[in-house]
Amino acid sequence: MNLRIHAARVIARRKTLETVLNPGFYIAQTAGLLLGYILITGFTGAIDSSGFSFELNPVYDFVGRAMVGAFGRTFVDKLFSEGPFLLALYISFLPSFFYLSINSVFRFSFEKKVGAIELISYGPADGTSCFLASYVKDILLTLLTIAILFIYFAVAAFNNNIVLGSRFLYSVPLILFTSSALYAYGILAAVATDNAVSAISLYMGIVIFFLIILMGTFSIVSGYVSTLSGVFTRIAGWLSPLFYWNLSLTGVESGNAGFFITGIVILSVLTGIVLFASHLIVGVKGVRK
Numbered sequence: 001m002n003l004r005i006h007a008a009r010v011i012a013r014r015k016t017l018e019t020v021l022n023p024g025f026y027i028a029q030t031a032g033l034l035l036g037y038i039l040i041t042g043f044t045g046a047i048d049s050s051g052f053s054f055e056l057n058p059v060y061d062f063v064g065r066a067m068v069g070a071f072g073r074t075f076v077d078k079l080f081s082e083g084p085f086l087l088a089l090y091i092s093f094l095p096s097f098f099y100l101s102i103n104s105v106f107r108f109s110f111e112k113k114v115g116a117i118e119l120i121s122y123g124p125a126d127g128t129s130c131f132l133a134s135y136v137k138d139i140l141l142t143l144l145t146i147a148i149l150f151i152y153f154a155v156a157a158f159n160n161n162i163v164l165g166s167r168f169l170y171s172v173p174l175i176l177f178t179s180s181a182l183y184a185y186g187i188l189a190a191v192a193t194d195n196a197v198s199a200i201s202l203y204m205g206i207v208i209f210f211l212i213i214l215m216g217t218f219s220i221v222s223g224y225v226s227t228l229s230g231v232f233t234r235i236a237g238w239l240s241p242l243f244y245w246n247l248s249l250t251g252v253e254s255g256n257a258g259f260f261i262t263g264i265v266i267l268s269v270l271t272g273i274v275l276f277a278s279h280l281i282v283g284v285k286g287v288r289k
Contacts, residue, residue, distance in 0.1 A: 004126065004132075007129040008128075011130060012140070014133075015134060016137045016141065019100075025099065025141070027099075029096055032093060032094070032096055035091050036152065036153065039059070039087060039091060040084050040156050042084070043057070043080070043083065043084035045057050046060050054076070054080075067079070082163070082167055083162045083164070084162075085153050085156075085168045086167050089168060089172075090171070093145065093146070093175060096141075096145040097142070097179055097182075100183070101203070102200060102203070104134040104135075104187070105187075105189060106200060107134065108130065108134055108190040108191075108199075109190045109199040117130050126282075127191070127283075128279045131187045131191060131282070132275070134187065135180075135275065138179075138180075138183045139176075139180055139183070142180070142183075146172060146175060167253065170252045174248050177271075178241050178242070178244075178245040178267060181244075181267050181270050181271045181274065182207065182241055184278070185203065185274055187274070188277060188281070189203035189206060191282050192281055209240075210242045211242065213240045213242065213243060214242040244267050244270070245263065248262075251263065
């Protein structure tokens, strides 16, 4: 076990350095900050004497109409009740999240296909060490991303005289635990498939499936989407990190700290279960190409 942890730490250090030196990481960061800037400036331009009205800004008009059609006006009003920062935080985080997760899924699957992981496994490392290294790398860079976004939004809030809000502040640690669980599912997709295309397709299918489950938690989604998402919610909601993310955020909105803590704990347990399942699959399938 100590050798595996040591090997994972050494490989994670190398993978982190490679990612930091890759311009793709900074492109994703820049895209996220740009999206945050657009959402913040758009919000300030959509305020009049009666308060916030998304119809006053083209960007918010498009986003607001889409969300009202899917989730209802009450959901949208609650989303922006503390300003633009809650939506901006998640939207700004998405480019970095998808870059890190998809890159890790692709790299692990590709390295397994070409025999690189098999070669490493002849030393003190094994397949579990390799995917743990990818996971640790993603967590470290996610922490960096969240820190950058928090500082950026704190400065933006100060400059625009807007309070960040409690849901934003609670979302900062929540987004880490939620993304860590989704990273674990990416690892599971990579170890369960035989090539990078299949791994990415499976992972994206899992994420879309979880989004459908999340939509099923909102009652006004209409038509067959409501029926389909409702079935998915009842059957597999407990597998979705987004379900527990919503549970934690609901706890913050209602002032129930127990819900928030419970969601965080379950997300941590779910992450461990998925990583352990990946370990078992690697043990059965091996790392041969």
